[in-house]
Amino acid sequence: MPTSSSTTDHTRAEARRQQILCAAAQCFREHGFHGASIAQISKSAGMSAGHIYHYFDNKEAIIAAIVAQDLEGLLKLSAELRAAGDIGQALIERAAEGVADQLDPATAGLKLEIVAEAARNPRVCEIVREADTICRQSLAETLSAVRRANGHRDGAERIDSMVEALATLFEGLLLRSIRNPDLDRARLTREVQDMIAALIQRP
Amino acid sequence: MPTSSSTTDHTRAEARRQQILCAAAQCFREHGFHGASIAQISKSAGMSAGHIYHYFDNKEAIIAAIVAQDLEGLLKLSAELRAAGDIGQALIERAAEGVADQLDPATAGLKLEIVAEAARNPRVCEIVREADTICRQSLAETLSAVRRANGHRDGAERIDSMVEALATLFEGLLLRSIRNPDLDRARLTREVQDMIAALIQRP
Numbered sequence: 127m128p129t130s131s132s133t134t135d136h137t138r139a140e141a142r143r144q145q146i147l148c149a150a151a152q153c154f155r156e157h158g159f160h161g162a163s164i165a166q167i168s169k170s171a172g173m174s175a176g177h178i179y180h181y182f183d184n185k186e187a188i189i190a191a192i193v194a195q196d197l198e199g200l201l202k203l204s205a206e207l208r209a210a211g212d213i214g215q216a217l218i219e220r221a222a223e224g225v226a227d228q229l230d231p232a233t234a235g236l237k238l239e240i241v242a243e244a245a246r247n248p249r250v251c252e253i254v255r256e257a258d259t260i261c262r263q264s265l266a267e268t269l270s271a272v273r274r275a276n277g278h279r280d281g282a283e284r285i286d287s288m289v290e291a292l293a294t295l296f297e298g299l300l301l302r303s304i305r306n307p308d309l310d311r312a313r314l315t316r317e318v319q320d321m322i323a324a325l326i327q328r329p
Numbered sequence: 330m331p332t333s334s335s336t337t338d339h340t341r342a343e344a345r346r347q348q349i350l351c352a353a354a355q356c357f358r359e360h361g362f363h364g365a366s367i368a369q370i371s372k373s374a375g376m377s378a379g380h381i382y383h384y385f386d387n388k389e390a391i392i393a394a395i396v397a398q399d400l401e402g403l404l405k406l407s408a409e410l411r412a413a414g415d416i417g418q419a420l421i422e423r424a425a426e427g428v429a430d431q432l433d434p435a436t437a438g439l440k441l442e443i444v445a446e447a448a449r450n451p452r453v454c455e456i457v458r459e460a461d462t463i464c465r466q467s468l469a470e471t472l473s474a475v476r477r478a479n480g481h482r483d484g485a486e487r488i489d490s491m492v493e494a495l496a497t498l499f500e501g502l503l504l505r506s507i508r509n510p511d512l513d514r515a516r517l518t519r520e521v522q523d524m525i526a527a528l529i530q531r532p
Contacts, residue, residue: 156449160364235448238504242445245438245507246359258508283516290505290512291520297508298501302493304448305461305500309493313486317494324527 143181146171147195150188155235159185159243159250186249189240196237197257204264214272214326218319225315228299231307237300258293265289272326288325295321346384349374350398353391358438362388362446362453389452392443399440400460407467417475417529421522428518431502434510440503461496468492475529491528498524 149171153162164185168175182188203220210216227233244254266285269292273280280288295318302309352374356365367388371378385391406423413419430436447457469488472495476483483491498521505512 158361158363158445158449160361231448235445238441238445238448241504241507242361242438242441245434245441246361251507254508255510262509283513287513287516287520290509290517291524293509294501294505294517294521295498296501297504298497298499301444301500301503302497304444304454305457306465306493306496307458310486310490313490314493314497317490318497321494321524321527324524 139181142173142177143191145173146178146181147188147191150185151192151236154189154239155232158239159189159247186247186253189243189250190253192236193240193253193257197261200261201264204268207268208271213268213275214323217268217272217326218322221319221322222315224296225299225318226311228296229303229309229311229314231303234300234303238304262286262289262293265292269326276326278328291325292322342384345376345380346394348376349381349384350391350394353388354395354439357392357442358435361442362392362450389450389456392446392453393456395439396443396456396460400464403464404467407471410471411474416471416478417526420471420475420529421525424522424525425518427499428502428521429514431499432506432512432514432517434506437503437506441507465489465492465496468495472529479529481531494528495525 146167150162150167153167153170156162157166162185164175164178167185167188168178171178182191203224207213207216207220228237240250241254244251266282266289269288270280270285273285299314299318302314349370353365353370356370356373359365360369365388367378367381370388370391371381374381385394406427410416410419410423443453444457447454469485469492472491473483473488476488502517502521505517
């Protein structure tokens with residue numbers, strides 16, 4: 127059983143870890159994965175490079191932690207949806223949060239940088255793909271539950287295909303916020319919600 | 330009127346320009362915009378750095394040319410669609426080419442790198458946004474024509490909203506090819522086509 131002091135140590139360690147992740151996210155956004163050095167991240171986090179290395183072996187490990195945090199948020203949302211009374215309605219309603227998050231330029235810049243890096247860095251690629259697999263499994267569970275509730279019996283391939291369509295839609299938002307800063311967010315949110323509604327109500 | 334020799338000069342210059350763009354695209358994909366130097370691009374293109382600077386002032390000018398080429402392709406496709414007998418059918422059919430192109434990992438890696446760079450580089454941002462504005466105008470024209478042909482009279486705002494939804498869908502493909510290399514391309518193509526069909530047939 128942890129003593130009160132070890133709990134405090136753990137809390138402090140977690141706070142420092144978070145501080146590093148925030149500073150790193152900022153550096154990756156501003157300078158790109160390659161442009162951001164551990165020296166910059168440590169300066170931005172207000173701690174020594176040695177401290178950073180105490181928590182993370184390298185920049186890839188920081189990316190892994192950022193991706194893991196995003197994944198955790200998505201799995202939590204997916205589980206909350208499955209626990210809702212009307213899962214389909216909950217999915218459509220809460221899609222608005224997802225759209226707002228994806229359209230946030232800071233989120234978008236960081237996520238795009240991570241995937242652009244994944245396209246050329248095998249270690250980052252592996253991190254991104256593993257997280258995507260887990261994310262798709264969770265979305266498939268949620269979508270299956272919605273479709274069953276609507277009286278449909280879909281095979282795994284059909285569910286996977288719908289999950290891929292949903293993922294495509296949400297990921298596209300990341301680019302739109304950068305390419306078209308004046309886009310009508312409320313309208314685009316409704317477009318996404320309409321497309322989700324059409325997907326889950328399909329014959 | 331150009332003499333035969335000036336035409337040859339022009340053809341040769343255009344070939345060299347293309348050679349630089351191909352080499353630069355490769356370097357940007359492999360090393361990122363910041364990681365790719367003019368020295369690397371000149372080595373990869375098999376010509377001197379001086380030659381590169383004869384055609385392009387800097388890396389941003391190269392990005393502008395790559396973006397302009399993509400835009401040209403899209404405007405050509407959009408005009409071809411408007412010239413089709415059944416524009417809606419043509420849009421759905423030819424969407425398959427667009428999906429295949431966006432799912433190509435080389436295309437995807439380069440486009441993501443350009444938008445990730447746009448998120449932090451004001452000059453690249455301007456290039457990307459100007460191209461997006463022109464692209465949306467052309468898509469709005471095409472979509473208006475489809476909707477009119479289907480008997481709908483939509484206001485500009487509604488058309489813009491549908492264009493944004495279409496753009497979101499297509500841009501999402503860029504990330505999916507990297508995050509999930511095993512995705513079922515034929516199925517995802519049909520998903521995109523179904524979503525386009527639903528969009529253009531909306532009440």
